[in-house]
Amino acid sequence: MLQIGDQFNHIFRYTQEDVNLFAKVSGDVNPLHIDAEAGKASIFGRNIIHGFLGGSVFTKIFGALWKADGHVYLKQTMQWLKPMFVDTDYEARITVKEIFPEKNRVLYDCAIYDKSSGEQCFTGEALLMNKKQYVW
Secondary structure: OOOOOOEEEEEEOOOHHHHHHHHHHHOOOOHHHHOHHHHHHOOOOOOOOOHHHHHOHHHHHHHHHOOOOOOEEEEEEEEEOOOOOOOOOEEEEEEEEEEEOOOOEEEEEEEEEEOOOOOEEEEEEEEEEOOOOOOO
């Protein structure tokens, strides 16, 4: 039974190859993501990953890891609080915030934390419709 406050955590990381592939697929070839010299010259001192690549971890969670029974994304808000970097461990956390049984929808808080520092890098909400109705 799904309840408000239920959580799921997932540890993940991205490589520079992942970033380069995302740049190719998305068309976002900003040098800050893919050029080492541009990264070194930036305020971050190194390349940062695309914000949408970081946030895409929630697609994996909802589509394959958390009650993966045919969730349909209806809405995702995103706010980036700190940059994310390659070869760094992060923890994505979803928390059930609200349940709408009459519409078979669930609102989740979504967050990403840097595993080593504990600092939050990302915050947002996701609204999903479920293929199956949970026992509320």
